[in-house]
Amino acid sequence: MILLVFYYHPYQSLAKVGILDKAYTRCDQLSGGQQQRVALARTLNQNPKIILADEPVASLDPITAKQVMEDFVRINKEYNISILLNIHHVDLALKYCDRVIGVRAGEIVFDGPASTITQEQIDAVYNGTKVPTMGDGE
Numbered sequence: 578m579i580l581l582v583f584y585y586h587p588y589q590s591l592a593k594v595g596i597l598d599k600a601y602t603r604c605d606q607l608s609g610g611q612q613q614r615v616a617l618a619r620t621l622n623q624n625p626k627i628i629l630a631d632e633p634v635a636s637l638d639p640i641t642a643k644q645v646m647e648d649f650v651r652i653n654k655e656y657n658i659s660i661l662l663n664i665h666h667v668d669l670a671l672k673y674c675d676r677v678i679g680v681r682a683g684e685i686v687f688d689g690p691a692s693t694i695t696q697e698q699i700d701a702v703y704n705g706t707k708v709p710t711m712g713d714g715e
Contacts, residue, residue: 590618594648610641617648627659628652634666642666646673667699 591597594614599607604615613633620628630649634642650673653660664670670677671691679687679702687698 587618587622590622591615593621593652594618595644608641610637610645613637613641613645614648617645617652621652621656621658625658627661629661631663632665633662634664634669642669649673 588597588600591600594617596611596614596618599611599615604612607615617628617630617633628649633649634645637645646669649660649662652658662670662674664674671694674691677687677689677691677694678685679698681702686701687694689698
């Protein structure tokens with residue numbers, strides 16, 4: 578039995594996240610956003626079915642954070658790769674994510690489409706009140 582696994586060439590992965598021009602630049606010479614994109618390119622090079630990203634824009638300036646979030650959206654749409662982000666920037670979650678799960682003290686207090694989230698539900702996540710989730714029959 579022969580098992581063939583397709584892996585992207587590293588240059589293809591760098592091109593997918595818009596930093597092919599940095600292929601020969603040392604990582605310690607890259608900006609924070611470029612380093613995030615290198616991490617994403619390394620992940621893409623493994624041909625994943627899902628990408629898990631913990632605070633991918635936490636230390637980035639707003640313009641770079643927007644670029645990184647747009648990379649995630651494009652990768653999700655163009656390559657049909659599921660993306661699961663842990664992010665505390667509510668505005669970015671609402672703008673770029675299809676589904677938002679609000680967690681407070683380890684408990685899910687909201688789970689639903691980003692397009693349906695209200696300010697009351699956002700407040701519930703930060704103030705600790707429980708609101709109905711998709712699993713509650715909504």
